[in-house]
Amino acid sequence: MRHWTDRINAAFERYLPEKRLFLRSEDSTRFVRLRALPQAVIITGTGAFVAWTIIASSIVFMEAIGSTDLREQTRREQIYFERRLTELATERDRSAAEAQAAHDRYAEAMDRVATMQGALLASEQRRAEMESGIETLQGSLRERIRERDTARNSLAEIESTTASDELVRAAARLAEVEQTLDFLMNALSDTAQEREAVMALADSASQQVEHLALEYRLIQDRNHRIFSQLEQAVEVSMVPLERMFRAAGLPPEQLLQQVRSGYQDRTTSLMPISISTSGTLDPQGDEARANGVIAALEEINMYRLAAQRTPFAMPVRAGVRQTSGFGTRRDPRTGGQRMHNGVDWAGAQGTPILTTGAGTVTFAGRQGGYGNLVIVRHDFGIETYYAHLHTINVNVGQRVSRGDRIGGMGTTGRSTGVHLHYEIRVGGRPINPMTYIRAAQNVF
Structure with missing residues (x-):
């Protein structure tokens, strides 16, 4: 083993020559000899420690920058969410006002149509009466024409067989018949003109009814598109809130019930819509969808109130690092679990x-x-x-x-x-x- 370390020291002595550290006391002097291998170990350990310190500091610095960016992004998303809710509420109020105005116009138009229908029925009744009167007049006219022909024949006979006084009476009777015929012809002309005017009025009323029906269908289609967009936006806004409370272990249904029980004030903009109708207009579909959107917005408002009362935020915001998490850990003082x-x-x-x-x-x-x-x-x-x-x-x-x-x-x-x-x-x-x-x- 010693021979192996001597070979390593000999190989490194070219770069790390042997060094001696002298330690002097009052009565003696000692020295510590540092050969090439211990010097290499000390230098390597020092470099590794410095590198680890630099890398750890970089990681902590990057985490601090990342958390700051995340909070800024969260704040922007919250501002956008609140602005979007305000826009949806404004658009909902505008569409409700437009629907109410359209309903008023349609109700007014139906009243006018009902009035026109009454006038049309009255004119039809008068036309039937006039037709009956015309038939009676025509029968009287035919009778008078026969009388006139009879009078003319009698006049011809009188001219040939009777005296001048009979001729005068026949001429007077003929004049009376012609006067009656003139009256009947004038009555027939007036009746025809009145019938044509009534028929023109009926055609105009029918065209106006068709135009109002088309306008109502267009309003219904536009309301359908508006409500579809509102319903989609409300659903997109509500899903993250429900997911947040479920992830925190708080059942949304129970949570909303508790918030409603302690929150009695209700804004006018979130009250259900109730439209009184008359005639044939049936706005139950639009009214139900509008009340559905209002109920969803009220639910989002309940979620907002619940979120304000629930500890979802961080207790510290900047310049900190997490040093210990939740759960079993080694006690820093006793060393036990x-x-x-x-x-x-x-x-x-x-x-x-x-x-x-x-x-x-x-x-x-x-x-x-x-x-x-x-x-x-x-x-x-x-x-x-x-x-x-x-x-x-x-x-x-x-x-x-x-x-x-x-x-x-x-x-x-x-x-x-x-x-x-x-x-x-x-x-x-x-x-x-x-x-x-x-x-x-x-x-x-």
């Missing part, structure tokens, strides 16, 4: 600690191994713990919102360095906080 009920982030002392959801402060003070501790009670039986704080900025009973500062990072209590210990408890049972944080990564 111990359950770790939260997640630890290390950073500079005084780093702002923020609430992860709206709630009420139930504890703010010192508590055993937690050191300076703040406990916030949220809805749905959820509590969040913020431990080892350097400073506490809230009081018991205080209402806090997501993002409010409750203290600064420290190292109080059972701690080996400056860090935040963060816990989430549901019904008093600790769960992994990263479940909530990861569930909301693609939503907020």
Whole structure:
């Protein structure tokens, strides 16, 4: 073995000559001899340590940059989501107003059509009466024509056989018959003109009814396209919210029921639409679809309220690194295995600690191994713990919102360095906080 090391030392002495380190004391002098092989081992170990330090620092730096970009992207997506909801609500209100205006126009048109139909029926009745009168007049006319012919024949006979007084009476009778015929002909002409006017009015009313029916069908088609787009947009907006709550172990149906039971105020824009109709218009299809969209928007609003009251956010935002996760780990003090009920982030002392959801402060003070501790009670039986704080900025009973500062990072209590210990408890049972944080990564 020694012969093998001597050969290696001989090979490296050309590049790493032997060095001696002298150690002098008061009464003696000693030296340590460093041959080529130990020098090579020391240089290699030092270089490996420096390389590992550079690589680890680069990884930490890249993770910090990546987390900052992810939060900025999440903030932009949240702004876009809110703007999209506002646009959908505006478009829904506009389409509802247009549908109501179209309904009013159609109802007015149906009233006009009903009036025209009444006038048409009255004119048809008058035309039937006139036709009956014309038939009677025609019968009277034929009778008068026969009388006129008879009178002419009698006049001819009188002219040849009777005296002049009989001729005068026959001429007077003939004049009377001709006057009656003139009256009947004028009555027939007036009746024909009135019948033509009534028929023209009926044709105009029929054309107007067809035009209104076509306009109504176009409005229905446009409303169908608008409602289809609204329904699709609402579904796309609601799916990520349902997925987020299910990933966090919160059943959406039970969650919405609890939010509705404690939320009585309802905005006018989310009230169901109720349209009073008359005549033959049946808007139940559009009304039902509009109320369906309104109900979905109200459900999205309930999800938004529930998300504000649920701890989905990060308790620290910048300049920190995660040092310990949830679960069994090696205790840094005793060296034994111990359950770790939260997640630890290390950073500079005084780093702002923020609430992860709206709630009420139930504890703010010192508590055993937690050191300076703040406990916030949220809805749905959820509590969040913020431990080892350097400073506490809230009081018991205080209402806090997501993002409010409750203290600064420290190292109080059972701690080996400056860090935040963060816990989430549901019904008093600790769960992994990263479940909530990861569930909301693609939503907020």
